[in-house]
Amino acid sequence: xxxxxxxxxxxxxxxxxxxxxxxxxxxxxxxxxxxxxxxxxxxxxxxxxxxxxxxxxxxxxxxxxxxxxxxxxxxxxxxxxxxxxxxxxxxxxxxxxxxxxxxxxxxxxxxxxxxxxxxxxxxxxxxxxxxxxxxxxxxxxxxxxxxxxxxxx
Numbered sequence: 001x002x003x004x005x006x007x008x009x010x011x012x013x014x015x016x017x018x019x020x021x022x023x024x025x026x027x028x029x030x031x032x033x034x035x036x037x038x039x040x041x042x043x044x045x046x047x048x049x050x051x052x053x054x055x056x057x058x059x060x061x062x063x064x065x066x067x068x069x070x071x072x073x074x075x076x077x078x079x080x081x082x083x084x085x086x087x088x089x090x091x092x093x094x095x096x097x098x099x100x101x102x103x104x105x106x107x108x109x110x111x112x113x114x115x116x117x118x119x120x121x122x123x124x125x126x127x128x129x130x131x132x133x134x135x136x137x138x139x140x141x142x143x144x145x146x147x148x149x150x151x152x153x
Contacts, residue, residue: 006131007065010058012038012051013115014078017071019043020115020123024069027124033131048072052081056088059109063087067131068110075114082110086151089144094118096129103133105140 009028013021018040028035038054040046048070055068068090070078075092082090090110091102094117102108111130113123 005065006033006067008034008036008062010036010038010055010066010068012055013040013071014048014051015040015043015045016073017115020113020120021071023120024123024127027127048077049081052078053085056082056085056110060085060087063109069113069127070110071113071115073114073116075112075117079112082112093126093130096125099126099129100133103130104136107135107140107144
C-alpha cells in the first residue's frame with residue numbers, strides 16, 4: 001500500500017546492487033509509488049559514492065515528500081556516503097524490524113541495502129516496512145535534533 005505522504009522514491013545502486021534494484025523498482029511501481037531511477041543501469045563497474053550523493057541530494061531537496069533507496073554489495077558504502085549530506089538519515093537495514101524502527105525512532109529518509117548480504121525474499125518486506133512505517137515523533141524528535149546539531153559543529 002502506498003504511503004500517501006511520500007510523493008517520490010529516489011532509487012539507485014552500484015553494479016553489485018543493479019539486479020536487486022531492478023526487482024525493487026518493479027515492486028514499487030506495482031505499489032503505485034512514483035519512482036525516480038537514478039542509476040546505475042547495468043552491471044558494469046561504477047563508484048557507489050556518486051549514486052549515494054545523487055539520491056541524498058534529491059531526497060534533501062524534497063525532504064518532506066520523498067525517500068531514497070540505495071543498493072550496493074553490503075549497503076555499508078552507500079550508508080556512509082549518503083550520511084555525509086546534511087539532513088540525511090540513511091540506515092543500512094537487514095530485517096524488516098530494523099527498517100520499521102529506523103522510521104519510528106529515527107525518521108530515516110534513505111534505506112540502504114546489501115545485495116550480497118540480504119536474502120532476496122526478505123528484501124521486499126524490508127522495503128515495505130521502510131515505506132509504510134510512521135515516525136513516532138516526540139522524544140525521538142529531540143534525539144534527531146541533537147543528531148542534526150552535530151553537523152553544525
